[in-house]
Structures are given as C-alpha cells and as structure tokens.
Amino acid sequence: MKKTIIHIDAVNRCFRTARREEVWALRNCNLTCSEGEFLCLLGSSGCGKTTMLRLLCGLDSPTSGTISINASTPSTMQHNIGFVSQHGDLLPWRRVIDNVALGLEIRGIPRAKRKQQAAEALRRVQLPADTAHSYIHELSGGMRQRVALARALCISPRMLLMDEPFGHLDEPTRHALQDDLVELWSKDRKTIIFVTHSIEEAVFLADRIVIMESGTTVTDISVNCPRPRDRFSAAFLETARTVRAHMHDPSKRSEE
C-alpha cells in the first residue's frame, strides 16, 4: 500500500460575484492521492476541477475544510509542487531557457547552475537544444506546453499539478505530449494530478480517474488497462465507455 500524500477533507470554496451572490465552486469535496499515483480529475467545465488544483498549489485557499500535502499546507509545499496551467503562461519577454529557469531563479540558484539544470529539463521534455534561445512567440502551441512542463520539472518537484495543459492542442500534438508525459512519469513516478475534460485523455493517462460534478467529487474509477496503452484497443475503449457511462448517468455510480 502506497503512502497517501494528499488529503482533501470536506473542502468548500465559495466565491462572491460582483452582485454579491454566493457561488459555491467546491462543495464538501473529499479526495486522497497516493505517492507516485497518476490521478486525473475529469469533469465538464465549471465543475470545480480547476479550483481544486488552485487550492492544491497554494494559489487560493478554501472557505472551509482542510487540505494537507505531505502533512503540511499547500503554501508551505510550493517548493515541492510543479504547476502547469492551461496556456502555459510563459513569459514572452524571456527566452525559453530563462522561462524554464524561473523557478530556480526565484530560489536564488546561481546563474551557471540554473542554465545547466534548465537545459537538462528541456532535454527531458524532448525539446531540441536550439529552442533554448528562442522566444515564446516563435514556438508552436505544443512546444510551448513542453516548455511549461520543463519549467515545472526544473525545480525537481515531488508532485506535478496540471490544469488541462493539452486542452487546446491539435490531436496529433496532444497524443505526442500525452505519450511523452506517461514516459516521463514511468521513469521517476512523481505524483501527478491532471485536470481534463476529455475521457480519452483521462483513460490514456491515469491510474485512477476521479469524476467531478457541480463542485464535488462523485465517482472514483481505477483504470486497469495495462501500460503502454493503445488508444484503439478493446480494453481501452471499454474503459472509456464505462467512464462515460459514469459521467452521464448517476444511477451507474457505485462505490468502486
């Protein structure tokens, strides 16, 4: 039994609109995640999955309830968390290498060492060395997401939080990035929490899929397809069908 690294317990998050109305983004949400696990949070937009991720990386705090990562709070764990957002949010005034090294720069790592580590991170995400000195606008969407992943990996985090990082990429690029992410994960088994609205993506990547709906976690599905997974194999499509049934039909939900 693997050690549970993340505990989310009865978490609520309420926002106020401009008209002072309360909107509950998360309602009595519970979630656990084991060390080394690849967990996908699956749900349609507005279900609270991004809010959950923001709470986990310390960008936001819950209205009530507790979140513990490795027995401490998210904000004190920031040095151990790599975050990749939907659009990468890379800094356009910096070259690729300096974007990747941002986390190290914030930690006060000397220049020579951080260049070396950033170059290593670029290698790990399979970006050619000559992109290091490009600017972000010179890269394709897929390459930008690789840079964002390299930036998150560069600080050697114990855990990666990814918010629909491949959501806006075309299919071949998305598949290539998914393949590479799984390969990266199988090498060092970092804990990954990956938010997505795509069933196919969740089934391809995850050990376990947690389905979210209107601000709470509703179902927990273990994905037992052997890796490496084939997106067109019968077992894969069967799992995808099961997940879809759970997403759209509440009566199918059982304690799994």
Next chain:
Amino acid sequence: MKVPHRIRKLILGMLLPLALLLLWHMAAKGSVIVPSVGDVLNILLHPMREATSLDAAPLAHSLCVTLLRVAIGFGTAILTGIPLGLLIGRIKWGGEVFSPFLSAAMVVSPIAWLPITILVFGLSSPATVVFGDDAWKYGILDQLRFAIITVIWMGSFFPILLNTAAGARGVRESHIEAAKALGASRIQILWKIILPSAAPTIFTGLHIGAGIAWRAIIAAEIFPGTRSGLGHTISVAHGQAAYEYAFAAIVVVAVVGLALDGLIRLIATPITHWQPKER
C-alpha cells in the same frame, strides 16, 4: 539595377529637407530679414565661437545648459514617476482614484506652471543653495534654476506616471500566478514579472515625457528671466534681429531632439522587442 531598400528610404527621406533648403536659399536672396543658408551654417560649424552680433553665450554652451536642465528634470521624473506609477497601477481603485486627476494634469502645458514655480522657487538654483549670494559666479550651476527644472519635471512626470500605472495594471494575472506558484515573493514578482511586463508601456511614457520635456525647455527658456540656453538664444536673436542665430538654434533643437528620441528608442528596443509579436 535595383536600389537597396535602405538607400531608397534615405533618398526619399532627404527630398523634403533638401527642397526646403533650396526654398530657403531662394528666399534669403535679396532679403534683409531672412538669413542666408551660409550664415547659419557658419554659426553651426563654429559652435564654440563667441557671437559678435549677439548678447548670448556660444551655441555649444547654450546647448549644454539646455541639455543639463532637461537631464535633471527628466531624470527626476523617471525616478519619481516609475515607482509611483507602479504603486498606483497595482493598488485597488488606483486607476479610478488617480486617472481623472492625472489626465487633467497631463493636458496642461507645463509652461503654464512657470509663473507659479518662479513664485515658489524664485531665482534659487543649486548654486544659491550651496554658495548663497556668490551664486552668480558659478555660471552653469546658477543657471540650473529650480523653477525651470520643476517645469521640465512636471512635463515629463505625468506621462511617465500614467503610462507606468497603465502598464502595471495591464500585467496578466496568469503571469503573476505562474511566479506565485513557483514560490515568488512580492519583491520578486515586482522585479521579475510586473516591471518587465510593463516595460513597453513605461517606455511609451518615457518617449512622450522626453518629447514634452524637450519642447517645454525651449519655451521655458524664452520666458523672461532666464539668461542662457537654446531658448534664450532664440529669444535674444529675435530681440536683436540676428535671425541667423535663431535659425541655427532651431536646427540644433531639431537635431538634438531627434537624437534624444533615437537614444530612447535604442535603449527601449532590446527591452521591449518581444511586445509587438505577443498579442
């Protein structure tokens, strides 16, 4: 043969000035008021020479005084405008509270304030502060009157402040959050995210501010009470009907103004080059 783009651009750009020069040359012929191109050129080629027909300092000296005044006024505007702009840009309601006042302050010509700054500062200068009554002995230092420098400061301070505030307000929240998620402190977010992100807008402010400062200084020096500077030369040349000096000073104002503009562009380019491509 095809003419290279740069050379064609240069030739086309020179057409109008050359035509004007020709027109000027023809107008000067047989006129007692319009100075000849040669006379003006003669003054420009000997900038250190004392003027025989004019009660003003040599052209080079006037230029130095004018440049020093602008450098101090504009420099102070940068040192005050950028930090205050960042502050206003990043505080809640900063734009709502300050923008109407600042926009109003910006449309007033800085020269309009000169009578008031003279009322406040009188004839005081760094020289009067240090040397008291002996100040007049310290030439250039005594010419750096606070009243004029304050006007230059006001002319460039408001555009720098407004643009810096707009730049600081326009920083993408997702960029700040990316740094926050990596554990950045508030100071690190300021230096690594807000300042570089706002840099293109800040440079727009510097550009406008420098343009206003350069226009304002000439006008301020024409105002009675100053005893040196390019504006003073123009004013004296008018008074003594020595128009060749006025023309020479105007040429210097144009050339140096262009050079200042180019200098700011030169500094800005490596810092802001990323901006037009990122939309």
